[in-house]
Amino acid sequence: QVQLVESGGGLVQAGGSLRLSCTVSGRSFSTYTMAWFRQAPGKEREFVAALRWGGGKTYYTNYTDSVKGRFTISRDNDKKMVYLQMNSLRPDDTAVYYCAASTQYGPTLAQYDYWGQGTQVTVSS
Numbered sequence: 001q002v003q004l005v006e007s008g009g010g011l012v013q014a015g016g017s018l019r020l021s022c023t024v025s026g027r028s029f030s031t032y033t034m035a036w037f038r039q040a041p042g043k044e045r046e047f048v049a050a051l052r053w054g055g056g057k058t059y060y061t062n063y064t065d066s067v068k069g070r071f072t073i074s075r076d077n078d079k080k081m082v083y084l085q086m087n088s089l090r091p092d093d094t095a096v097y098y099c100a101a102s103t104q105y106g107p108t109l110a111q112y113d114y115w116g117q118g119t120q121v122t123v124s125s
Contacts, residue, residue: 017087036082050073070087
């Protein structure tokens with residue numbers, strides 16, 4: 001069983017930055033693909049970024065187009081932590097952000113088996 005707890009959300013002005021963290025408990029953390037999704041009011045939950053460790057210094061990452069160049073996903077396998085560094089935030093980034101874990105690698109919501117409770121990110125204009 002894997003448990004995920006997000007933190008780091010808050011209110012920020014457009015153009016600002018936030019760093020989300022996800023604390024993971026459970027076995028075999030390093031073998032999981034870790035991802036961030038988000039859900040804005042009245043919208044479906046959408047993929048933001050995913051990261052899979054390929055062994056050694058090899059990592060595989062995937063980002064949705066709207067965050068490329070602004071957001072960076074990273075992980076610390078020793079600490080069992082996942083991060084989402086968000087720069088140049090825009091009002092349309094406002095959403096609840098969820099951390100998720102999967103034994104697969106991909107952007108599809110259904111691929112993810114474990115979810116956190118979410119953390120609110122609000123970007124003011």
